[in-house]
């Protein structure tokens with residue numbers, strides 16, 4: 662089935678963008694345009710990174726047509742799949758070729774790589790992912806993922822595509838026991854000997870078809886999680902003369918269980934933004950969400966399937 666072309670190239674604001682991928686002529690402004698403000702460096706939220714047709718196609722390939730044994734169930738009931746290979750116990754990726762539906766039609770990997778390059782700063786910073794593995798997570802309503810780091814086996818630059826449903830990703834930092842920040846400490850959990858803040862540092866609303874890019878310290882010294890919920894309540898308190906309504910700390914009781922999100926200005930969803938601005942809240946029931954996390958292993962077993970895949974990525 663051909664993927665319909667999604668064309669925003671007539672929008673003058675997109676003039677600095679890039680031709681993103683061979684299966685779509687969609688152009689985006691450079692990565693920096695999508696940076697989430699007021700959180701540690703760095704997170705980028707890109708709404709509508711893929712079209713509805715591409716979303717349906719990917720869901721069909723990943724969920725309906727992928728062989729049952731590919732799925733692994735994890736403790737909380739969530740299912741996951743690995744494409745591009747799995748990690749050995751000592752942190753070396755045993756590579757396998759990535760499937761055509763990620764590399765050629767639609768060419769999602771090329772699109773992500775081309776887009777990330779727009780965030781490179783000449784002579785300073787190279788934004789290249791060199792995707793070798795794609796992790797697929799499927800969350801039914803009520804399922805989540807507890808606070809974790811993706812770990813040192815992967816490069817501190819990951820991109821996650823959301824399909825099928827919105828969710829809220831929470832970002833946490835480790836509490837420094839010598840310098841406690843008072844509003845953060847209501848209770849805390851222990852993670853491998855380090856204490857993490859019980860109240861997340863920030864929340865990001867991830868809509869279907871969006872891409873989230875996390876890098877640098879947000880990847881290396883923070884944790885991320887998704888609360889196991891069937892419904893999300895987002896609240897918005899306008900900035901007052903006495904300063905910004907805090908994004909962290911006193912949320913729970915004051916907001917009636919709702920959370921403020923750090924990426925409201927990047928959401929690109931008029932209905933949600935209007936509701937937040939006019940009523941101060943938005944409530945959404947979660948549906949089944951499938952996420953695709955694109956990442957690069959620090960160490961990959963040389964030869965074999967890797968050669969074939971590297972050739973496929975060159976083009």
Ligand SMILES: O=C(O)CCC(=O)C(=O)O
Nearest residue numbers: 796798811821885952954
């Ligand atoms: O589903 C997501 O957006 C995040 C998945 C994730 O953090 C992981 O599997 O490590």
Ligand SMILES: [Fe+2]
Nearest residue numbers: 809810811885
């Ligand atoms: Fe993760």
